[in-house]
Amino acid sequence: MFDAKFVRNNIEAIEQMTARRGEPFSLDGFVQLDEENSHLRTRLEEIQHKINVVSKKIGQLKRENKESSLLQEEMKDVSAEIKELKKKKVEVEASIQEILLRIPNFPHASVPEGKGEEDNPEVKRWGRPPEFDFPPQAHWDIGEKLDILDFKRGAKLAGARFTLYKGLGARLERALINFMLDVHTREKGYQEILPPFMVNRATMTGTGQLPKFEEDLFRVFKDENEDFFLIPTAEVPVTNIYSQEILEPGRLPVYFTAYTPCFRREAGSYGKDTRGLIRQHQFNKVELVKLVEPENSYQELERLLGDAEDILKRLDLHYRVVTLCTGDIGFAASKTYDIEVWLPGQNAYREISSCSNFEDFQARRASIRYRPVSGAKPEFVHTLNGSGLAVGRTLVAILENYQLKDGSVAIPEVLRPYMNGLERIESESSTRAV
C-alpha cells in the first residue's frame, strides 16, 4: 500500500501503472476525497487549538478561584462543531483508506510488458524431460491404480477438489514436507515456523489478500463479532509475524520457512484442472519468507528462487523459470518468478513455485519496520516469499516423471531416507499399508 502523500504526488504514474497491469484504476475519487480531507484537517486543527487554549485558560481561572462560566458557555458551541467535523473526517479517511488498499504495487523496471500468461518470458531451463518407451500416464491414473490417491472418496467426504491420500501416498507427501523443511532449515538458514492456519482480517489485509480478494478465501465464523480466514498460503501468517513492530539493528535479514496446508476457494476456475491434484481447495505447501533491508531485496529474490529450484534439482525434476509480465504479476508483487515443473502426463509445464519480491508494499500495509542503525529512524523492510515448494504438485511431478512401465513409481534417491529406504511404490506395497 502507498501512503496518501505518495499517491497525491504520483497520480499519473499510478494510473499508468494500473493500465500496464491490465486493470485501469481511476484516482479521481481519491483526489476529491484527499482535498476534502485536507480542508477538514485545517479547520479541525484550528478549532482544536482554540479549545486547547481556552480550556487551559479556564483551568487557570478555576485554580485562582475566578469566574469562568462565560468562557465555558462560549466553548460549548465550538465543542459541538468539532464533533461534527471529526465524524466527517473519519468517514472521509475511511473512504481514502479503502481506495489506497486497492491500488496494486508497481512492477519493477525489469518486469517485461505483457498482457497475460502467454507473454511471460522464459528465463532458464534445467534438466531435460524424461523419455518413456511407453505412453506416460497422468498422475490421477497412476495414483488410483496404486491406490495411493482416492479422488472419489475425497469428493464424498468434502466435495470436488478434495482428495484423500492413502498409504504410501500419504507417506510420500509427508516425506516431501520433511525433506523440504530439512533442506531449508539445515542448509539454507531458514527458521522453521508452524503458524496458525486461520488468521484475522487485519493479517489478511497486511499481505494484500484483503480487501480485494475476499472471494478467493474460505471464511470461518466464530460468532457474530468475530470471524477468521483460512490461510491461502503460509505467506500470510509468516510475513505478518513482525507486523506493527520495529526490528532493532542487526535483526535483518529474517528467513522463515513454514509448512502449512493452504485453502483456496478457486472461485472463477470452474472447469479448470478438474481432474487430479493440480487444483485443490486444500493443499500442502512449504513456504519461504524473507524480511530484508531494501538495498538487498533483489539479490535476495535471486537466492530465494535458487533455494526453491534446489529442491527440484535434488529431486531431479525438469523445470523452467519464467518472469511474470506486467499483465500477469500479482497485486502486491514488484517482481515474480514462477518455476514450472515438467509434467509428462499432461505434456506441459505447470507452476510449482512462485517467488516474489514485494519491496515495501506489504511492509507498509502490515507496518513492518526496522532500524538501520541504533537511534535511526525506522524504515519499512522489504518482504519476499516463494513456495519451496507446493507439495501436492511436487508429488504429482514425481508420480508422472518417475513412473515405470509396469505402473509402479520409483522414489527419488533423496526421499528414500524419508520412506524407510523404500525404492519403489507398487500396488502391493500400498495395499499392505492401508
Next chain:
RNA sequence: GGAGAGAUGGCCGAGUCGGCUGAAGGCGCUCGCCUGCUAAGCGAGUGUAGGGUGUAAAGCUCUACCGAGGGUUCGAAUCCCUCUCUCUCCGCCA
C-alpha cells in the same frame, strides 16, 4: 464457561478530588566534558504520525496518540460504557 487483577514512552515505573503531564523518577541509548585504559562521575539530549512555515536540511510551530473504540465535560492517562489482550484461581477439555 465462572471469579478476580492488570494494560502508561526502548525497558521498568509514578500519575493526587479530571486542568499547570507528551507524561515525574529510574534504567538504557546518543553526544559532549572529565579521568593515563576500563569503571565511576558531570552536562545536554533521547517516541511516533500528520499539518503549517522554510529552496532544502536544521529550526520554529500546530494537531493527534497513555491497549482499542465510544460516551460525559469548556477540558480526560485520570470518570462512565463496550471490546481486545495478558496474568491468577475454579470448571471443562485434546
